[in-house]
Amino acid sequence: MQLDEAIRSRRTVRQFRPDPVDRTLIDEIIELATWAPNHRHVEPWRFYVATGAAKEPLCAIHRDLTREERPEEPERAEARYQELMGVPVYIVVTVEGDPIPKRDLENYAAVCCAIQNLLLAAHGRGLGAVWRSGNVIRDARTRAWLGLPEHERIVGLIQVGYPVAPPPAVARAPVAAKTVFLEG
Numbered sequence: 001m002q003l004d005e006a007i008r009s010r011r012t013v014r015q016f017r018p019d020p021v022d023r024t025l026i027d028e029i030i031e032l033a034t035w036a037p038n039h040r041h042v043e044p045w046r047f048y049v050a051t052g053a054a055k056e057p058l059c060a061i062h063r064d065l066t067r068e069e070r071p072e073e074p075e076r077a078e079a080r081y082q083e084l085m086g087v088p089v090y091i092v093v094t095v096e097g098d099p100i101p102k103r104d105l106e107n108y109a110a111v112c113c114a115i116q117n118l119l120l121a122a123h124g125r126g127l128g129a130v131w132r133s134g135n136v137i138r139d140a141r142t143r144a145w146l147g148l149p150e151h152e153r154i155v156g157l158i159q160v161g162y163p164v165a166p167p168p169a170v171a172r173a174p175v176a177a178k179t180v181f182l183e184g
């Protein structure tokens, strides 16, 4: 797939077929993620991949969060758990923080670039993905599950798998609506 086409046609995918994803493909999309620009070449990203039974603790944390948020609807939490267990691959992407605020922001930005690479690489291989940023990424239980050190924080929880169906096309605002040209 051509780069322009990949960038335009990538869409967030939230429903996945149960088919497993080859480990080689997961390795490839992570490797491509790491080609993102990063200031001072610190490569501040880390990737934690969970498949199969290894997903269970994360899905259980999600279920507990849903229970806490909606105690009156226990069946909702259980349905969420089942749905989440059906996602073939979870990639938790973290950033190594930096005590200098400017560098910390640069590291975060670099990890966001890496995630976009990963999403595009997945798309180019016929996979779908969604970048999740809900409460689960800030929850202490998720940090404990991964054994994250103090200075590392989660930027995104990426769900990956084969799409159930092609997502609907969306539009973007025209360039002129978002751009100011200062022409000499």
Ligand SMILES: Cc1cc2nc3c(=O)[nH]c(=O)nc-3n(C[C@H](O)[C@H](O)[C@H](O)COP(=O)(O)O)c2cc1C
Pocket: 010, 011, 012, 013, 014, 130, 131, 132, 133, 134, 170
């Ligand atoms: C930083 C960030 C956080 C996001 N968090 C979520 C999320 O928590 N849940 C979700 O369903 N989608 C999430 N998304 C996906 C966006 O909703 C999605 O990109 C948007 O709907 C545009 O669709 P597109 O990716 O197909 O262009 C997130 C995207 C970004 C960039």
